[in-house]
Amino acid sequence: MPAKIAIVYYSLYGHVATMAKSVAKGVEAAGATCDIYQVAETLSDEILGKMGAPPKQDHPIITPDKMAEYDGVLFGLSGRFGAMPAQIKTFMDSCGGLWQKGAMTGKAAGTFTSVATLGGGQESVNMSCFSFFSHQGMCFVPLGYTDPQVFNLEEIHGASPYGSGTFANGDGSRMPSELELSICENHGKHFATITAKLAA
Template sequence: MPKVFIIFYSLYHHVYTLAQHIQKGLESQGVEVELYQVPETLDDAILEKMHAPAKPDVPIITADKLKEADGFLLGLPTRFGIFPAQIKSFLDSTGGLWSTGALAGKFAGTFFSTASQHGGQETTAMTAITYFAHHGINYVPFGFANPHLFDNTEVVGGSPYGAGTVANGDGSRQPSEKELDIAETQGSNFAKLLLTFEKGQSIVTKQEKKTSPVTENGNGQASVQPEIKSKAKKVREESKADKKNKCFCM
């Protein structure tokens, strides 16, 4: 089964709440899920002045651990329409993984929290995509996969880029039932994509084994099947004979 890491920063737990419901969606498809938060960059004195609650009981992620997952869902609170310094600090620490291509071919999605409906949930996604592009990570947008995204009767966070919530400037608004349902849908859909990809890889691998001209000899070394050798030799001989009968003129 694919393994997905949900990685987030959540000062007032809005993003953490979304992460828990995205986890439900992922696990509903049988995917293995692990939750992590990025390291905090503010000291305790500043957090106290900001009236920040205690951090969730979730382990801190390290850059090297990213190699273990098949996909990531990043929970991104916004700061002036982009993600906060804590997320940037963590992503900037992945330079060693970038230099070796360790994350290339993996999958990633995003989800958000903003103070208002116009706080930049989509622009925050776009700033994250640049990191995915440089790593060769496949970005998975959410689309309008949940009908609540069409609801204009009340405030509903989220966008085609991922689930979201609107927290108010003072953080007093908690994620609504509709926003949590959107989060579960995103998790479920992300899991289905990874499962489809995994099955496709398995099928391709089996087909390659059936049709591959390379086999193992008794010593465990690769060798070309005899019939393939014979065909290759015949083609070379025919090519030489053809060249002798041709006149190459300038």
């Protein structure tokens, strides 16, 4: 049976949502199935309007029970003060029932990230999920240097050994580059390959 993978993301301006589609392409290319979800928004429409947020994409909203149906979960995170956004944390904090049942134990977990600046959280945003993964008994699958483009110093790009990434720029004007999206795709492939081994 192919491994079942969920991508669960939060994206205010569309960077993480764009990356999620490339990660999904890689997951499916490795023979796994992939469903993309977003977490529920916690900000009011008034605040979203003031922040200039575009309409959300139509990916369904994840619930804890739904997440437990998958062999592996890739979280897509934009950075908030070097850590995960509150919207993702709110979802994670609703997963106490899964923790009580051990429902996520032994399942694969991965992360990909959008931050605005160099040093703004390309590594730490991923790491802010580690306590959730540990408490849930999930196995973090890092990107490592499995894609040699992570070494690329010729062109500005997101990604770290923790996971694929992009730089959105201070005003959000920079969208994920072709290079970054190709790393996202390879991240999805690598994650799906390891998830299949864990699920076997």
